Amino acid sequence: MLTERQRLILMAIIADYARSGRAVGSKTLLAELQLPVSSATIRNEMAYLEDQGLLQKEHTSSGRVPSQTGYRYYVDFLMKSRRLPTELEVKLRRVFNHRFQQVDDLLGQVTRILAEVTGYTVVALKPEALDVRLSGFQLVTIDGQQNMAIVVTSDGQVTSQSFRLPTGSSSSDLQSLVSNINQTLVGQPIRVVLQSLSGDLPLGLERTIRTPAAFLQLFGDILARSIQDTVFIGGRLNVFDFTTDTNLQDIKALYQLLESPAQMRQVIGAANDGVMIQIGSENDDDLLSPYSLASTSYRVPNHGTGEIAILGPTNMNYSEVVTLLATVRETLVSELKEYY
Template sequence: MLTERQRLILGAIITDYARLGKAVGSKSLLVDIGLPVSSATIRNEMAQLEGRGLLQKEHTSSGRIPSQLGYRYYVDYLMKKGQIAKDVQRQIQQVFSRRFQQVDDLLTQVTKIVADMTGYTVIALKPEAFDVRLSGFQLIPIDGQQNMAIVVTSDGQTTSQSFRLPKGASIAELQSIVSYINNQLVGRPIREALNSLSGDLPLDLERTIRSPQAFLQLFGDILARSIQDQVFIGGRLNVMDFTTDTRLSDMKALYQLLENPKAMRQAIGTVNDGVLIQIGDENPNPLLVPYSLLSMTYQIPKHGYGELAILGPTNLPYDDVVSLMVTIRQLVVDELKEYY
């Protein structure tokens, strides 16, 4: 265990390094911790912390910077709940004061505003679509044989697909199957509706519609896309600001990882409550080793889990970022209850 003075010194070094990005020396620490001790005593304590693997020395400075082990100790034992600044609170309130048309709009804006606030890269995955239901289906003529099929789901999501009718066919021929879909499938969970498409159609539809199965395949494709997992990313380019000595190929691979829903769910990990903090090589994916990934799940009652995450440098201000994430999560949950 560390002494109280060592804990104060480690905490002060981590706070200063997050704020300034420069190695911290004994003279500045004397001012920060306000203890009646000499610089020599501070240097001795820093050497003790270095010997325990919690600090490390930079080649270009006599000061110290935190090691990954030091950050882990800080996060586990020293971190306190930060206070969200009033201007940040105002920005958050402005985001959630507007009415969003669909879940995607909300998560797009949330990731953008949090990325702007922090300067980091923000990732969100919406709750898995266990109980999202079909709300409506319609066809809209565009031009000539070109038409648009539109699926609306219970979470406010609209998914569309343009298609071309066969030569000689008219959109009027399809109205009976559109009515069939709206009468039989609206209100049912999307996965259940997809399963029902493999069943037999009523005989009158088979007689009046040419290639009904081909049209149902089109409808099924749109339906499946409406619940497809998706990553929302704010501040994609922010990662460039805290990345050093990384090859272009590695950055390309990192961006591909961030945009892959399945890979990000695996990388983010799970925690029962609170914020999961993965620092450096604690990250299971090697592409994330240069960074810290802070993540948390959120749940909509009777629905699946979504994820919120922030990717930043290892010297980020953990207290403040964790407090911001906790606040954002509650607001997101309250807002999403309106859609599910």
């Protein structure tokens, strides 16, 4: 159990190291905390915190930096909730007040703004497409035999694919099929529609439509892509600002991890209604061990669960990040109800 003075010292070192990235010495702490004790007393307290595994020395300095254990103690016992600075509230309000056509546009803008204000890398996954429904299917002639099939889903997503008809055929030959799809399948969940289409739906099928069966395969291909899991990433290059890893292969592997929806759903912690913080080696994937990952889940009723996470250094500003994620989670849940 730490004394109040030891807690103040640990919090001050964590705050200073988050700002400067440099080890903190006793003289700096004495001037900052204005405690009625000597510099020697501060050094003794720092030595005690080091013995407890909460601080560690840097080889190039006589000062101390927080250890992973120290950060965990801070997050679990010392971190206080805080209000967002006014300028951050204004930026977030501006994003959510804008009317986007698609969920993807909203999440893309949210990740960009969060990356901009934190200087970290932000990852978002939209709610799993458990109940996304078919809203409409259209066929548009572009030029001659070149056509475009367009699928619109209930979350505002528009997915399209161009294709060619063989010479002697026209798009009017397919209109009855398009009309039938709109009359019988619109309003049904995409997953149900996919199950109702017979046969496999190859993603790389030939783009020249010669038969109604091939056209249905194209339709199924577009449907499958319309609910494909997607990762939205803001601040991709910010990783280079807080990484000490100069191995480009490791950075490449990290990017591949961040861009994989399935892997990101595995490494992001199950935060339920709160914000989860995974520090250093607490992360399940070794690629994330040099970093901290703060994440939260947001659930859209009757649809599914999405995630949003902030990847930063272990000396990230935890209190600000937690406040940001909590604020964004609550607003996303409210806003996304309008898109489904």
